[in-house]
Amino acid sequence: MAIPKIIHYCWMSGDPFPQDIQKCVDSWSEIMPDYELRLWNTENFDCNMLPYVAEAWDRRKYAFVSDIVRLHALYTEGGIYLDSDIEVLKRFDDLLDNPAFTGFESGNRIGPWLIASEKGNPLIKKLLDYYRGRHFCDEKGNLDMTPNTVPVTRILTGYGLQPVNEVQHLPNITVYSEEYFCPKNPWTNEIKITDNTHAMHYFAGAWNDKASEEMGFIGDIDKNIRRFLGWRRENSDGSEIIIYGTGVVGLRCYECLCQEGVGDLVDSFMVTKRDNSWLEIDGVPIIEVREASSNDNLKLVLVGTNPRSHETIGNTLREFGFGNVYYLGS
Known part of the structure; x- marks a missing residue:
């Protein structure tokens, strides 16, 4: 069985497509x-x-509704799901002979804004089952703004x-490197x-109200790392470096330190608690703070x-x- 030649996409707001989105869809x-x-x-x-979908819909968080739409479409019909800002x-x-495929985005996380599958793929069902019984809004009114990159990466781990960042053939799915679907670094x-x-x-970022703020900060990491290295020369005794964080920011810090020729000073990555089973990144171990x-x-x-x-991290x-x-x- 091959992946059918169907492109699924989602537009829940009912508004006309902006010009840049229409260009992608065309x-x-x-x-x-x-x-x-x-x-x-x-x-x-x-x-x-699902309760998760209804709660996201009621709060007009359409991108989170689409997290379920794509999985439902792929499991029931098969095909390729594309976010509307993909050209x-x-x-x-x-790629259609794979049982399913997706790809990496920057930061070694999966980018399920492009994901494809045969109809009835058990992995897609597992991803869909993740949302069963979950709530987008808790009893206090707090919204679960976790992007789908997090649970999808965790489950595929x-x-x-x-x-x-390389092509990986896993049970029921192939994961492609960034160059296949994510040639643009959003930061x-x-x-x-x-x-x-x-x-x-193109990372329109509609799912996250803080996307512009986040991208601006990450875009300055190169400059901030050089500032850090200057501070380290004047204030540190030459100690090895532990990078706290394995998200996009932490990984970009490591990349910049390597580019500055001091990547060998990084002793480890540190997290409060692992959100997957990864024990190392690029040969550098990951430790939980309580294991220190x-x-x-x-x-x-x-x-x-x-x-x-x-x-919060400082207190920890x-x-x-x-x-x-x-x-x-x-």
Whole structure:
């Protein structure tokens, strides 16, 4: 069985497509005129199928509704799901023999804004089952704004996914490297198109009200790392570095330190609690803060996260005896 030539997409607001979105959608038929386009909206999707969906719909958080739409469409019909801000550059025919496929985005996380599958794929059912019984809004009115990159990456890690930007063939799915679907780095806007590039994701960021703030901060990481290294030369005793955080910010910090020629000073990554089974990244071990040794307490901790979480992380580090701490962007 092969993945059918159906492109699923979702537009729940009912508003007209903005010009940049229309350009992306038009590219699908221009490059692959023999593929069927299947638009999902309130006329053909039951927004009450799960509590999570109904709660996201009621709060007009349409991108989170689409997290369920894509999985429902792929499991019941099969095909390729594309977010509306994806431009197709090359036909997908050479990928359709996979039972399913998706790709990495920056930061070694899965980007399920492009995901494809045969009908009835058990992995897609497992992803869909993740949302059964979950709530988008809790009893206090707090919204679960966790992007779907997090649970999808976590679940695929259970299937053997490694945090390495290369093609990986897992049970029931193939994960492609960034060059296939994510040639644009959303934090630096750098674009690297290769012969393997099939699509370009423009990261419209509609799911996250703080997307612009986040991208601006991450775009300054190179500058902030150079500032950190200057501070370290004047204020540190040459201690090894622990990077606190394994998200996009933390990984970008590591990349920048490597580019500055000091990547070998990074002793480990640190997290409050692992959200998957990864034990290392690029050969650098990941430790939980509660696992830290007395020797670790002597090292310089670079907090590689968005500043809005610095206070909470600082409290945790002090609780576990870390006093030599630098907060990125401070």
